[in-house]
Amino acid sequence: MTTVGTANAPPGSVDTGRLDVGETRDGSTFGLPVAVINGAESGKTLYVQAASDGDELNGIGVVQRIVPRLSPAELSGTVIAVGIVNYHGFQVAEHRNPIDDTKINRTYPGAANGTSSERIAAATYEIAEDADVVLDLHQGSTSRMLDEVRVRCGRRHRLYDDCLELAKTFGCGHVFDQKGPDGQLARVAPDDGIVAVDPELGGAVGWDERSIQNGVDGVFNVLRGYGFLDGDVDTEPQTRAKNFDQYGTPVGGLVRFEHELGDRVSAGETLFEVTDVFGTLKSRIAADNDGVFWRARRLPQVATGEYVCSVGTNVDTY
Ligand SMILES: [Zn+2]
Numbered sequence: 673m674t675t676v677g678t679a680n681a682p683p684g685s686v687d688t689g690r691l692d693v694g695e696t697r698d699g700s701t702f703g704l705p706v707a708v709i710n711g712a713e714s715g716k717t718l719y720v721q722a723a724s725d726g727d728e729l730n731g732i733g734v735v736q737r738i739v740p741r742l743s744p745a746e747l748s749g750t751v752i753a754v755g756i757v758n759y760h761g762f763q764v765a766e767h768r769n770p771i772d773d774t775k776i777n778r779t780y781p782g783a784a785n786g787t788s789s790e791r792i793a794a795a796t797y798e799i800a801e802d803a804d805v806v807l808d809l810h811q812g813s814t815s816r817m818l819d820e821v822r823v824r825c826g827r828r829h830r831l832y833d834d835c836l837e838l839a840k841t842f843g844c845g846h847v848f849d850q851k852g853p854d855g856q857l858a859r860v861a862p863d864d865g866i867v868a869v870d871p872e873l874g875g876a877v878g879w880d881e882r883s884i885q886n887g888v889d890g891v892f893n894v895l896r897g898y899g900f901l902d903g904d905v906d907t908e909p910q911t912r913a914k915n916f917d918q919y920g921t922p923v924g925g926l927v928r929f930e931h932e933l934g935d936r937v938s939a940g941e942t943l944f945e946v947t948d949v950f951g952t953l954k955s956r957i958a959a960d961n962d963g964v965f966w967r968a969r970r971l972p973q974v975a976t977g978e979y980v981c982s983v984g985t986n987v988d989t990y
Pocket residue numbers: 724725728810811813
């Protein structure tokens with residue numbers, strides 16, 4: 673029997689329920705939606721979570737599509753999914769947890785008697801730390817971003833190669849390989865011996881079907897690659913960046929990009945132009961380094977100093 677919150681699944685069955693994490697402002701209890709798919713055969717445990725940033729809905733789209741497709745009869749091991757981590761942020765479509773104005777993915781492994789975000793992190797980390805493999809589904813918030821997988825444990829970590837391999841198995845095509853900030857699930861979990869990555873499924877307002885499908889394919893690649901399901905995975909070389917150059921604008925106006933997401937850019941090449949309302953060119957910004965056009969703001973209007981785009985640098989293939 674695998675029990676997570678109110679979900680109880682004996683071998684060969686599926687159950688869904690709620691993982692209790694406290695009370696809302698009106699005093700009613702609230703819990704995170706959890707699904708347990710317990711395979712007929714024993715094996716490893718995969719933990720998948722989505723929407724730890726409350727405006728990142730593509731991961732929920734992935735969970736929604738994988739859970740109905742997982743047959744316990746065909747599964748070896750257990751898949752546990754928490755569909756919405758940032759409960760309060762999700763209710764109001766905000767990135768951070770509005771109860772304590774905190775990004776939950778900076779609070780792992782959490783604290784059971786801590787702040788709102790720390791309690792949610794602790795409740796979900798309790799599941800994660802019993803798993804073998806963790807996928808923390810994110811996206812580039814509401815900015816436009818390519819689909820990629822982040823390896824956050826850092827190059828000197830004993831599980832670095834394993835996390836890199838997990839990112840390749842997931843197989844979005846792009847990998848960002850840089851030690852993450854303190855409190856990230858994908859940075860913390862490897863310290864407890866769990867192979868973990870943070871797939872970043874594009875960037876959208878609402879749902880992006882193409883990124884969701886890439887996420888579904890990625891989860892099934894992991895299920896096959898790690899022996900949960902029969903079948904092989906054809907892993908493909910991934911384009912990896914180890915750093916970002918972030919570009920802001922020196923002037924106010926309207927941005928026009930010269931590149932599509934995923935384009936290779938060379939140092940000195942124009943990334944974007946800023947024009948005034950009547951079309952007069954005010955500034956043209958060039959890339960400082962070679963790299964891959966990775967992320968871009970959604971709205972064209974910018975003020976002096978405002979973020980415009982990111983280029984992944986130190987790029988190789990592995
Ligand atoms: Zn996120």
